[in-house]
Amino acid sequence: MLDSKYDHLKVEENKYEVWKENGYFKADNKSNKSPFCIVIPPPNVTGILHLGHAFDLSLQDIIIRYKRMQGYDTLWLPGMDHAAIATEAKVVKRLKDKGIDKYEYGREKFLEACWDWTKEHGGIIREQWGKLGLSVDYSRERFTLDEGLNKAVTKVFVDFYNKGLIYRGEKIINWDPEAQTALSNEEVIYEDVEGAFYHLKYIISGTSDYLDVATTRPETLFGDTAVAVNPNDERYNKLIGKNVILPIVNKEIPIIGDVHADPEFGTGVVKITPAHDPNDFEVGQRHNLERIVVMNPDATMNENAGKYQGMTREKCREELLKDLEKEGLLISIEPMTHSVGHSERTGVMVEPYLSKQWFVKMDSLAKRVLDFQKDKDKKVNFVPERYEKHLNHWMEISHDWCISRQLWWGHQIPAWYKGDEIYVGIDAPQGKGWVQDEDVLDTWFSSALWPFSTLGWPENTEDLKRYFPTNTLVTGFDIIFFWVARMVFQSEEIQGVRPFKDCVIHGLIRDKIGRKMSKSLGNGIDPMDMVNTYGADALRHYLTTDVAAGTDLRFDEEKVKSTWNYINKIWNASRFVLMNIEDLKEIKLDKLKNEDKWILSKYEKTIKNTIKHMDSYDFNIVGSELYSFIYDDFCSNYIEMAKFSIESETTKSVLCFVLTGILKLLHPFMPFVTEEIYQKLPIKEEESIMISKYPIFDKSLVFDIEESAVDDEIEFIKNFRNIKAENNMTKDLKIMFEGNTDNDLIIKMLKLKDNLVNKPLEVNQYKVFSSKVKATIFFKKVEDAASNALKQSQIIALKASIERREKLLANDNYVSKAPANIVEMDRQKLEEEKKKLAELTKTEIL
């Protein structure tokens, strides 16, 4: 027997271990079931899971559990991401706290420290997966830096190099001076900052005239190798070919004509610093200008900055401006806001920096993706569909991807150098004097291969053949560019197919007032706190059914609480059923009464709708469908009706049958509590609900006539209660039914057995009716005003509705153009309303 109150802590204890030990999570690549595979978005080993993970993972577990129950051979492949820059930053900090410097410590020992970190945090993450009830196949767990993935990564690098898709080049990249590594465009976050336009005097050689050069970054002037004006700019174009004197440095640099200079912007004169600005770099290439790097990797000034050498870029700017002012070369400082790139990971201002790095050539890769997206058999289907545009847009504008990182924690680049020679290969080259590239690859380079590398590629494993391409990927819109896009082009290039058929995109979790959850705001919620307070089942159900697909979710703890109440309701309904069906040996759905047919019809229709919406990933719709079926139909009505015939085998059978189905339909959302109750059922086909069969729509259990008859009786019951409540009627009212209809159920539900009369009484009376049932209530007068007011408002509403319908039906346009069934429905409604009105107006309230 169940306790009278749902206790999530007790319910959620130990179940996960049992499932896991029984091997329910394991895929079976030899079974004759159809395969269905999801790869987990590998969480960074940097930390613990947040609410966004809980959201993302719950969605996946729902899909996987659903498919597993539907008879698929499901594989949900788990794993974690080494998160090169993020983890390295954490480990560097940890060592620093112990007074250890990364470089003194050495590469080998540093990597050991990273592995220790990984083991520690990996354990925490796995424990949290368990708390959430995620049915991942631990026997296939992978890590983006494990040996197998290293083989995959190395092979891709070498193949791409040989195909010309990877190259090494000296370009302006985004440099993180804190982590001291290159970054990709996606790892740079642009933020508006209050800055200034510094107007500087660049004196024209041999004259006393000057050009007003406006810059936001005066400290880069040491790297200036030209000043550009637009060739069509009448103000300046005759100066092209002349020289200006670079302030402070006092050397001559040329005035060049280049379209990059926009006459409308600033003063129309641009200083050109090819080593510190991507646009200037291109100008420099066009005009063959020297590239002078003026900073060290940590963003302090280098020897090219003269006396400012060694200063930070900020300090240098400050000092330089003082000196410029002293020399009369600072014209003005014009405040302005402009957006400045910051490192996604360390938060520091990114320095555009000339540097030799490895790149993936994007144009042909991107083009293939765009072509595939035009073919419905090859494309990745986004849910919601609009996110396909994000992917396409990124492909259209994609710049070559900088993949080398000046870090240690990651896949070391399989390139070796000897003097000017480069060797790229899977193994180190023969001969002496070759030195391997010190750098590692962007973490996303390895996660881009995740959907097939985890299945064993480059080996042609059974798993790879069976589960790839995978079926569904679930992730947040914020990593479409980082990850989804890259998996797509890598898979299409390397495997020739999309990595997954569907890509389900969900929104962000925000706090109650709509702000992003962040450490600095302190508004984050630990999912484990929610699990402890309300249970994983409540949390999962709330997160996955609260909002429509793809939209942000404002987290509200009150809603988790109310989900707990819902589960408690299910618990108690189950308790009632279990109390009464203990002796049930066999489910026999015969000798069905109207109310049995009614609930079975509702149940079957719920199955049909649920499957439809599960298949389209509309979990919020599934949630509300199930809620109203369980709460309103099953609990509020059927259970109440069943109480009158609880001894009957039929009633017991129906209760058991429908409850079993309810538990199964709910199982993907709330695995723990459904398992707990399932275990208590007297009749069950499997040892665990996890591996039981998902309900299938059975048309033979839909009884439309009985369904609508009971619907009508319920309407009557509702109307009766309404009238009784609004008129403050006491229990000793009397009621007279009209006609020969069978009102047994109504009489029982409303407990009217002792209130029946068969002729009118000379007291206050009130008519109550549904479409098919009519009755008159006789009652003692209590308050006239209230009941009269109610009656009047009902009459007004009815009159308005009748008028509306009469007008509509008098309109030939409507009658001829609207579908026949709609018109017919209006006719019927109109008739009913007229009857009701007649009843109401002739009823006297004495």
Place this chain on the structure above:
RNA sequence: GGACGCUUAGCUCAGUUGGUUAGAGCACCUGCCUUACAAGCAGGGGGUCGUAGGUUCGAGUCCUACAGUGUCCACCA
């Protein structure tokens, strides 16, 4: 500058191809400890669906413009 969302009850959100009187949870009001559940039961109040046009027999739903709000991308010398 470009793209994409959102605007529906006091709050948070649903509303599938246009078709009954626009729904739910929470909050609120009234009455109930009815033997599954008082973290419950029964009932109720509350919305001219951002604004203005348009298409249509019919618009929360489709089209146009505008307003507010959010996100992403690009540019920013």
